[in-house]
Amino acid sequence: MADLIKAKILFVEDELSLAEIVKETLELKGFEVIHATNCVSAQILQKKNPANIFVLDVMLPDGDGFSLLKKLRQHYQTPAIFLTSKSLPSDVVSGFESGANDYLKKPFSIEELIVRIKFLIGQIQTTNNEITKYSRVIGDYLFHYPVGILEYKGNNRKLTNRESELLHKLTTHSGNLLKREDLLMEYWGNDDYFSGRSLDVFVTKLRKYLKDDPSIAILNFRGQGYKMIL
Known part of the structure; x- marks a missing residue:
C-alpha cells in the first residue's frame, strides 16, 4: 500500500495569501x-x-467549486473536500449533492485539513484485488468490506470510506435503530447541524445505490436515527 503522505492534491483557491x-x-x-x-x-x-x-x-473568479466538481466528476471519481466561508444549510447540501466527500468551513485549521485529507486518501489505497474481511449479502447486492465494493449483477460500485463504514454499520445492525447522535459522533466527531446534514446526504446516497432492490429500506426516524430493513 502506498504511503498516504505521497498523495497528490489539486488545490483550487484564488485567495493567494491563503493558498500560499x-x-x-x-x-x-x-x-x-x-x-x-x-x-x-x-x-x-x-x-x-x-x-x-x-x-x-x-x-472562484470564473465560477464556483460546486459547478467545477460536477464537471470534474464527469471524468474522475477523485475524493473532494470543499473549503468555504459559505455556511448556509443550502450551501452545505449543494456541496454534497455536487459530489463532495467533505466540507470544511473557513477559517479552518490546517491540521484538521490534513487529517481529513488522510482520511479520504485512505479510501483509494485499496483495489479490487485486495483481500476483504468479509462479503455480505444485502438483498440482491454483495457488499465487500472494508474495501467498499458494492456489487450488483456483476457491476461494481466503489464506495467512499465513509459510505462504506456507514453501510457496514447499518447492515451489521439491521433491524435495530441506530441513534443519530451516535452515528454523528462516531463518523463526524460532532453532532452539530452541518454534520447532521452531511449524514442525511450520505444516507440518501446509500438509498440511491440500493434502489434496484425494493426489499431494502433505510428508514428515517425523525430526530432519533436510522434503521435498515433487509
Whole structure:
C-alpha cells in the first residue's frame, strides 16, 4: 500500500495569501500540491497531471467549486473536500449533492485539513484485488468490506470510506435503530447541524445505490436515527 503522505492534491483557491500558506504547509508534510486559481486552469491541470484528491474553494473568479466538481466528476471519481466561508444549510447540501466527500468551513485549521485529507486518501489505497474481511449479502447486492465494493449483477460500485463504514454499520445492525447522535459522533466527531446534514446526504446516497432492490429500506426516524430493513 502506498504511503498516504505521497498523495497528490489539486488545490483550487484564488485567495493567494491563503493558498500560499496552505500549499507550503501541505508540501512540508510531504504532499504534492498542484495549485490552480480558477475553474478553467483547474480542469487543464487535472487533465495534464491527475491528482488523487481535490481541495476546492467554492467562490472562484470564473465560477464556483460546486459547478467545477460536477464537471470534474464527469471524468474522475477523485475524493473532494470543499473549503468555504459559505455556511448556509443550502450551501452545505449543494456541496454534497455536487459530489463532495467533505466540507470544511473557513477559517479552518490546517491540521484538521490534513487529517481529513488522510482520511479520504485512505479510501483509494485499496483495489479490487485486495483481500476483504468479509462479503455480505444485502438483498440482491454483495457488499465487500472494508474495501467498499458494492456489487450488483456483476457491476461494481466503489464506495467512499465513509459510505462504506456507514453501510457496514447499518447492515451489521439491521433491524435495530441506530441513534443519530451516535452515528454523528462516531463518523463526524460532532453532532452539530452541518454534520447532521452531511449524514442525511450520505444516507440518501446509500438509498440511491440500493434502489434496484425494493426489499431494502433505510428508514428515517425523525430526530432519533436510522434503521435498515433487509
